[in-house]
Amino acid sequence: MHRWFNTAGPCNPADHYMLPAEERLPGVRELIDRKAYFVLHAPRQIGKTTSLRTLARDLTAEGRYVAVLVSAEIGAPFPDDPGAAELAMLAEWRGTAGSQLPADLRPPPFPDAPPGQRIGAALRAWAKAAPRPLVVFLDEADALRDATLVSLLRQIRSGYPDRPSDFPHALALVGLRDVRDYKVTSGGSDRLGTSSPFNIKVESLTLRNFTHDEVAALYAQHTAETGQVFRPDAVDRAFELTQGQPWLVNALARQLVDVLVKDRALPITAADVDRAREILIERQDTHLDSLVDRLRQPRIRAVIEPMLAGTTLGDVPEDDRRFAVDLGLVRRTAEGGLVIANPIYREIIVRELASGVRDSLPRIPATWLTQDGRLDADRLLDGSSSSTSARDSLPSPSARAANTR
Incomplete structure (x- = not known):
């Protein structure tokens, strides 16, 4: 059976048509070789997980590193309980490593550690036991929030000076947002607003679209x-x-x-x-439905609505504009301005923002359209002529006034 075009989950080269992963990740290998800790952020369904899973497999197969893609998402239900989040994540990481790595490269039993220190202790033990330098891609890092998020970032920062022998050689936080936009309730803000709990990052990269x-x-x-x-x-x-x-x-x-x-x-x-x-x-499959859901966020509407109306953005914070770009809803043109990311998104956004008005209007059949929705010029002109004739046949305003006297 031939392969197919995938729209659900990571791509598998045995099943799906796909492009070489590293072509859209320029510079990542160099960062890994330099023992860098970095951030990779890009919109959903753009290929982050597929690209990094493929890269991890290739790095391991080449024999230089033990590379693995693990996820933080399972810890998201515990924003204020770092201990519970850590246990959930570490249990999943063990299963993930079992499916991605040969037996001799899998992690050792994770040591017992107090809540708030378990991730750091586990990464330290794994790096010590690994026969090659350990490379960790931490997917969905921005799914964590509040105390759990800050705890994770601080544990990674604390172990950073001990790499590569006693902590991962290289590590990437992967998600929708750059680290400054990670969600955390702190100082009256709903965003981290700073990279200080992860000020060890060398670079913030993004994954581009296809050419x-x-x-x-x-x-x-x-x-x-x-x-x-x-x-x-x-x-x-x-x-x-x-x-x-x-x-x-x-x-x-x-x-x-x-x-x-x-x-x-x-x-x-x-x-x-x-x-x-x-x-x-x-x-409006899942990807497009999630796009619509983003439009309900006030900070996103503040960017999108003026753009569609053709007015200036006004006093929209730079963080909000950057966030809309990071989500993939808008893009910067070569001239530096913002536009809706693509025509399909634009039509969906316009329809969604106008849906309330549209549902309030009476349905008038568009008799000047063909069955496939194209404009029929002859019908349009006939309709216009009919409307003009009907209007001309009406008595003039003065005649109507005379008839009422």
Whole structure:
């Protein structure tokens, strides 16, 4: 069976069409070689987990490092109980290491330690026992909050001077936000606002979208395996609509080849891509539904609504603008201004913000549209002529006034 376009969870090269992970992570290997602790932040469904899981596997297979991707998300239900969060995370990390690493590279039994010190003690024990330098990618780090988050960051900072023999050689915090935007109730703010609990970071990186050539290369993998061609205009249109956002690129392709054009002898055209776009917008799958959920946040609406209205942003804090960029809702143009990230997001955002008004208006059939939603100029002109004739047949205002006397 041939591979397919993935829209749910990390990609697996045996099952899914995918691009080389490291091409979108320039400089990461150099940071690892330099024993750096760094932050990688990027929007959801852009390929963070897939890229880092693949990188960890490659680093381990090359024989220089013991590299693993673990998650902090399971500790999120315990924002004010670091001890409980630590136990949950460490139990999951052991299972994750068991699936990612050969037996001789897995962690030793984690030592007993007081609450608030368990993560640091576990990383220290693992680094000491590992036969090679330990590299840890900590995914969903920004899912933690409040006391649990601050405790984790301080434990990592405390062990940092003892690397690489007694603490991980290199470590990355991975999530949606840069460390300054991590959620914590402190000093009247709902954000950390500073990197001080993790002031050991060397760099904050992000994961870019696909380029036009990469979209073409991804779609060409389907052509190579099935013979079904994506015409150049289809690739152009897909890139135009998505601006290379990886989930959208895959979601469009999945609709095209699995739903709309299942006959592999038929090529994919730009018109097919437009049909797939409408399906995605109407369905609002998990990724797009989470996009809509972000619009309910006041700090996000303060950025988005003026942009759509064509007015200036006004007194919108730089942190809020940066946060909207980090979430992938908007992007900076080459000239430095902000625009909605891609046309699909723009249409969804406009529909969502106008949904209340739209539902309040009476439904008037658009008789000037064809069945596929395109403008029928003849019908429009006929309707305009009919309206003009009907208006001209009405008595003038003076005549109506005379009739009432």
